[in-house]
Amino acid sequence: MVKVAVVGDDEQHLKNWSKLQEAEVLSIVPVKSTTPGKIAFQINGGERVEDVEKLNVDVIDLCVPVEDRPELIRQFSKQGTHIICASPLASTLKEASSIITECKEKQVHLYVGNMRRYSPEYVDANNQIRNGNIGRAGVIRLSRGAPHPGGEKDIFSELGIDEFEWLLWTFGDVERVIAKHIKRKRRNGTQVEYALLSIRMIDKSFAHVALSWAKTENGTSFELTGDKGMITHNSTDSNPISLQVTASSQEDQLEEMILDKSVLQRQFAYVLDQAKNPNKPVNLAHDALKSMQLVDAARKSAQTGQPVSIKEARWSYESRDD
Template identity: 30%
Template structure:
């Protein structure tokens, strides 16, 4: 049984803590949050210990095996290193870090300390996206050539309004579009170059919008759209191959839709699918727990998370310079 300490009781910390509380092979050892009015009630609801500081928790708890870091992005490095110093395995919410240098340091430090580092790129556990990758891998739509994704909603609010601090959050691209970047890289491999535009620097007043064009090493092209300018959260995915197309729209009842061209008569056939409605966050964390128990490689590695950070930062550089940004091959392979 793994004893898990969750650091941060915000939106993601609450989701993670609630997931651990439901797992049979996991003990939710405690929750840390400096906000008593947030952390206290959550801990009481989940029948676990509450602490106002990391130091208080690690001093008082008799056993901790895993530390789950659900803090603002700019605090990830500090607490991942603290956890590694204690010899604890670490789960860190995405993005892994605000800078590529910090992400590399975190990965290297955890390896040096002999602890596992997992990063919460949860899109790989959403059934619709898993199904889309299965369709691609089975070559059902032929050779993919183009992809289009959209993700967005209202500007998020959180502790200290940290999302609005671009230096700390990386804004829309690093915090939210990184979901689709990781998924597309999972499907199509490494990205060669990025060109991006956004409203950042022009009207970043609790409104943000960005559009990225990714060129993959295999020639695939993807248009990735993100917005913090709309009411209601929604996502959209479209992947076109030379034998069909995949479409997913979270605003529609049908979860995922594949149109495959039939060679016999040149017509098309709809292939709808209704994946099980499982909690992807629970599935993700249960997978990480199983990887710890059995010393297995996770579906998404820390190196994958580093790649996603690199691509996101390349997009931010393109936004700032107005130029295409080439992504140099990394010495660290995912």
């Protein structure tokens, strides 16, 4: 049995962990410590723990804001606790790189979650590309749409980063990117937002990524073209039952009705397997750094209207020119 602590308030993560028979799950909420500079934890809404060692868990699932992630990752990695965390790991590329180095030194698995790597359609497409079924890649088209989350969110990092990481995982590194970004308000005051990226890959293929925060429901698609064939997928077209949902929790319930395991469960099962096999190579998060670089390059290109080389990119989670 692997003891897992979900740190933060995320009911979907708790529910999906609980459905894995090999996981014993705790809900932990960070609270203010009586010791300056420290973070305490409340377990399952009751017991309060000031010392990380007393939690005695094997895996930490961090569901906290980006600004809180670095300190928590450092605290838990000191105890040899394996960690899964959403991207980005930190507010800056430099800090994220430092965290990865520290976890490597401590032989701690640091896994950056990505839903695309465990979605059957995207896994199958990745396998087909690697097996050469479409030949030499030519033009790659990815899209993702969702309702606007409200507030001052960043469309590149919030909506695009899973697509970028899958693109890098499947097709390799990026050479340069040019991006456009549009924000508007409808007459009723609701926000809409779009981003379009044209990306030149190292292998000289081209990727076009369209992001939209103007949809009424979540949806993704891809069109992957090579000199021997093409693979396409549209999440709306491929559903035999059309059901409109507006919340991620409802989307997850629909996944469970269709799949034996939800995408989250597949992802968590992989993390459990890593935790149970300490002799496996330490799982690091280098792909997450590359996707952070791409986000930064896209943002800078949108601001300047010019192509940006990935070599020039420096991550800044806040929108500012350094």
